[in-house]
Amino acid sequence: xxxxxxxxxxxxxxGWEMESNWTExxxxxxxxVIKPVAGAFILVVMYLSFTFIQPPTAGMEAANQARFxxxxxxxxxxxxxxxxxxxxxxxxxxxxxxxxxxxxxxxSPIPFYTYIVGRAASKVAVATFAAVITLLFGIFFLGVRVSxxxxxxxxxxxxxxxxxxxxxxxxxxxxxxxxxxxxxVHGLAEGIPGMFYLFCGxxxxxxxxxxxxQGVGKIIPLTYWFDLERRLILPPDTWNYVSTSLPTDxxxxxxxxxxxxxxxxxxxxxxxxxGEHLAxxxxxxxxxxxx
Amino acid sequence: MTATVNRLSLNLRAxxxxxxxxxxxxxxxPSWLFFETILPLLGIAAYVFIYKGxxxxxxxxxxxxxxxxxxxxxxVIGGTMIAFxxxxxxxxxxxxxWEKEMGNLALYMMAPMSRMALLAGMAVGGMFMTGxxxxxxxxAGIYVFGVVLTVTSPLLIxxxxxxxxxALYGMGMMLASLYLLWGREAWHLSALMEEPIFLxxxxxxxxxxxxxxxxxxxxIIPATLGLDALRQLLFPSKALSGIWILPPDTELAILLxxxxxxxxxxxxxxxxxxVLARREGRLTSRHQ
Numbered sequence: 001x002x003x004x005x006x007x008x009x010x011x012x013x014x015g016w017e018m019e020s021n022w023t024e025x026x027x028x029x030x031x032x033v034i035k036p037v038a039g040a041f042i043l044v045v046m047y048l049s050f051t052f053i054q055p056p057t058a059g060m061e062a063a064n065q066a067r068f069x070x071x072x073x074x075x076x077x078x079x080x081x082x083x084x085x086x087x088x089x090x091x092x093x094x095x096x097x098x099x100x101x102x103x104x105x106x107x108s109p110i111p112f113y114t115y116i117v118g119r120a121a122s123k124v125a126v127a128t129f130a131a132v133i134t135l136l137f138g139i140f141f142l143g144v145r146v147s148x149x150x151x152x153x154x155x156x157x158x159x160x161x162x163x164x165x166x167x168x169x170x171x172x173x174x175x176x177x178x179x180x181x182x183x184x185v186h187g188l189a190e191g192i193p194g195m196f197y198l199f200c201g202x203x204x205x206x207x208x209x210x211x212x213x214q215g216v217g218k219i220i221p222l223t224y225w226f227d228l229e230r231r232l233i234l235p236p237d238t239w240n241y242v243s244t245s246l247p248t249d250x251x252x253x254x255x256x257x258x259x260x261x262x263x264x265x266x267x268x269x270x271x272x273x274x275g276e277h278l279a280x281x282x283x284x285x286x287x288x289x290x291x
Numbered sequence: 292m293t294a295t296v297n298r299l300s301l302n303l304r305a306x307x308x309x310x311x312x313x314x315x316x317x318x319x320x321p322s323w324l325f326f327e328t329i330l331p332l333l334g335i336a337a338y339v340f341i342y343k344g345x346x347x348x349x350x351x352x353x354x355x356x357x358x359x360x361x362x363x364x365x366x367v368i369g370g371t372m373i374a375f376x377x378x379x380x381x382x383x384x385x386x387x388x389w390e391k392e393m394g395n396l397a398l399y400m401m402a403p404m405s406r407m408a409l410l411a412g413m414a415v416g417g418m419f420m421t422g423x424x425x426x427x428x429x430x431a432g433i434y435v436f437g438v439v440l441t442v443t444s445p446l447l448i449x450x451x452x453x454x455x456x457x458a459l460y461g462m463g464m465m466l467a468s469l470y471l472l473w474g475r476e477a478w479h480l481s482a483l484m485e486e487p488i489f490l491x492x493x494x495x496x497x498x499x500x501x502x503x504x505x506x507x508x509x510x511i512i513p514a515t516l517g518l519d520a521l522r523q524l525l526f527p528s529k530a531l532s533g534i535w536i537l538p539p540d541t542e543l544a545i546l547l548x549x550x551x552x553x554x555x556x557x558x559x560x561x562x563x564x565x566v567l568a569r570r571e572g573r574l575t576s577r578h579q
Contacts, residue, residue, distance in 0.1 A: 022479060031483060038486035042495055043341070049496040050345040053358050053531070067344065098392060181322050191330020197337035204344030288393065289316075 007110045011118025015087075019122045029129075036079045036130040037137060043071050043203065044142060065143070066241035072144050073230050074202040079131045080124070081167060081202075081222065082193045087123025088171025089188060091116045092178040096286055103286040113272055116175055117168055124164060147235045155250055156232045162257045163225035169264035176268070176275030180282065182289035196222050205244045214245065221260030228253045305404035309412025313382075314419050328424040332431055335370035338495050339363050339436050354530065360439055361526045362496075367432030368521055369494035371425040372514050375459055376488065378421040380481040383463025386413055387471045388478075396471075400568065406561045410467060414460035440525045447539060448524050454546045455517025461553030462513060468560035472567070488512060497522065497534040506536045513549050516542040 020028045047068055095102040106112060138144035148156060174188055197203065199217040206217050217223045227246045231239075247253055279285050316323065342362040349355040390396040399409055432438045442448065470477035491509040492498060498506040498515050509515045520542040523535050536542070 031479060034483060035486045038490045042486065042490050045490065045493075045500050046338070046341060046496050047345070049500040049534075050342065050362070052500065052534070053362070054346065054349070054355055071341065071344075098389065100393075181326070182316075188326060188330070191326060191333060194331060194334025194337060198333045198340065203337060203341045208340050208344045208347065 004111055004114045007114040008118040008121070011115045012121040015119040015122035016125070019126065032126050033130050033133045036076075036127075036134050039079075040072060040075055040134050040138065043075055047071070063241040065145075066238045069144050069146075069234055069238055070205070070230065070242050071203050072138050072142065073135075073146070073234055074226055076131050076134050076138070077163075077226055077229050078193070078197065078202050079134065080127050080164060081196055083123045083127035083130075084120060084164060084167040085171045085174065085188075085192055087120040087127075088116060088168055089174035089178050091119045092175050097288050100286070100288065106285060112276070113172065113269065116172060120168055120171060124168075145235050146233050148233050152232050152250070155254060156229065159225060159228045159232070159254055159257060162254070162261045163222065163229070166221055166225065166257070166261040166264050169261065169268040172268035173264070173271045176271040179275035179279035180284055196220065199223070200226055201244060201246075202226055205242050207243055207245050218246075221257055221264065224253045224256050224260075228257065301403065302405050302408035305402070305408040306412040306415065309409050310416030310419070311412075313413070313416025316420075324423070327420070328427040331370075331374070331424065332428060335366060335373075335428060335431075336436075338366045338370075342366065357528060358530060360437075361522075361528060361531055363436050364432070364438045364440065364526055365497065365522055366495050367428065367436065367438055368525065369489075369496075369518060370428045370432070372455075372518055372521075373489065373494050374421045374424040374428065375418070375456060376492075376494075376514055377485070378417045379459050379463035379466075380484055382417045382420075383410075383413055383460060384466035384470050385477055385481050387467045391471060400565075406565070407464075407558055410464040410557065410561070413467075414464060417463075418456060418460065441527055442525065443527055444524055444539075447543070448521065451517060451520045451524065451539065451543050451546065454543060454550055455513050455521075458513035458517075458546050458550035458553055461550055461557055464557035465553050465560055468557065468564045471564060488514075491515070493518060497531075499534050499536050503536065510536070510545065511549075513546055513553075516546055516549075520546075 022028075023031070047064075051064070092102070095105060105115065135144075135146070139146060170192075174192060178188070199209070199213060200206075200220055200223040201209075201217055206214050206223065209217060224246065227244055228250060231248070231250065247256075276285075342359060346355060346359045346362075349359075387396060390399065399406070433440065470480070473480065489495065491501065491505060492512050492515040493500065493506070493509075494514070498509060498519055501509075506515065506519075516536065519536045520539040523539050537545075
């Protein structure tokens with residue numbers, strides 16, 4: 001256990017240094033928020049373009065504002081998805097292809113799974129900072145309304161923790177895949193979050209998707225994570241205008257999230273061992289695929 | 292024994308040689324096709340469904356349907372161009388820096404060809420690699436999302452598309468040298484030039500939605516004008532006439548100027564880099 005903790009702590013420290021020591025702290029802070037804020041702004045301007053091209057009719061303003069709140073808050077939680085997934089699976093390719101240090105780290109007597117999770121921790125910390133800034137920006141400058149009941153704070157934090165664990169587990173599954181594939185960082189970084197973006201109802205109610213798409217969304221645990229966090233944080237009148245066709249019992253959704261997080265954790269261990277075994281067998285642990 | 296090699300032939304061979312691994316790499320690593328073409332489509336589909344969500348309940352209005360078709364088309368065209376922009380950032384601008392980290396740059400600098408031929412080879416290979424993804428995105432846009440394109444001036448569309456690509460890759464060639472000078476910050480600069488550029492260049496919406504002055508300022512990125520011109524030519528609806536930055540002919544002329552300017556600046560920055568390399572001797576020092 002102490003070996004795991006020590007590996008996690010040192011890997012997190014290493015990840016943080018790699019993440020931040022290339023510049024001054026103030027510049028790093030700006031850098032960390034520009035990307036997510038720009039991402040949120042894309043949605044804002046898409047919404048503005050829509051209202052410019054299709055001006056709202058009388059009585060539609062409240063519905064449009066509710067939909068906008070729904071999209072904006074969904075996008076804030078998505079910051080965790082992109083950062084955590086990328087932060088986890090890119091460790092294999094960064095260490096293997098760019099720094100070419102994977103052979104040394106891999107040979108050292110540390111649990112490699114824990115090392116990867118530790119490296120991802122710094123990305124999660126930066127994502128948390130970016131999500132808070134984006135939320136505050138939305139509240140103060142874009143009129144986004146949020147209301148979190150004090151009694152619901154524990155369930156909100158528990159869901160946040162489980163969601164992040166689930167994301168790390170999915171990230172490790174992708175890291176296992178990275179062991180045996182070429183330099184696909186950008187395809188994975190765009191594609192896998194893109195899949196969650198599409199099927200988890202991050203930016204639009206799940207009911208907008210065709211039936212088969214809704215089916216896919218309903219078997220991804222993150223769908224329930226987004227829905228639960230949004231349900232806790234958005235004002236109740238939002239749901240007069242937005243229908244997600246998902247269960248509305250918060251405790252039930254939290255239990256679902258707990259079970260699926262555990263399932264993904266065990267799956268990640270299994271896949272990680274398989275990917276590692278196949279890569280060792282094929283001699284791919286320290287391959288470089290520079291095209 | 293010495294052999295005289297024609298300079299043009301040497302540079303063309305160098306260009307072909309550098310583009311070869313990018314073209315052939317796709318065939319040797321079939322998973323590339325899935326990761327680089329099919330997966331990114333999902334992200335684009337999400338943006339399509341945002342617009343569908345906005346237009347929810349307006350299906351009965353034919354004018355709204357026409358506007359929805361245009362908005363989805365904007366996303367599809369933007370998604371096509373994103374493929375090229377990401378390739379410019381990660382496989383052009385950052386490439387020489389990575390070549391240095393991997394130890395190839397010293398070999399490139401010692402080889403007798405022009406460094407411009409090397410960059411041109413990277414660009415041609417990159418365009419080929421990315422072209423596959425762009426075609427898949429466009430075909431998916433038409434057949435999966437049912438986007439109806441109105442091709443009124445095919446020659447102008449082709450001219451805008453290819454001049455935009457030349458300008459974009461010219462910009463990438465220029466950035467490749469500059470990134471090499473900037474060292475480790477380069478990676479972060481590329482990361483920083485994703486979402487903020489998607490925003491100001493209007494990859495998912497008409498750039499003029501940000502205001503005419505911001506759109507004109509963002510025109511330094513060739514994708515801004517290229518996208519605006521392509522969208523005008525492919526969605527020539529009167530209902531959308533107020534959302535364009537400039538007429539397509541003017542945009543093509545500006546893109547031509549940008550293409551020449553970036554290629555010239557790429558050559559100048561490469562020359563500067565070589566001088567600096569000889570003077571300071573740190574061009575091949577890794578991890579700086």
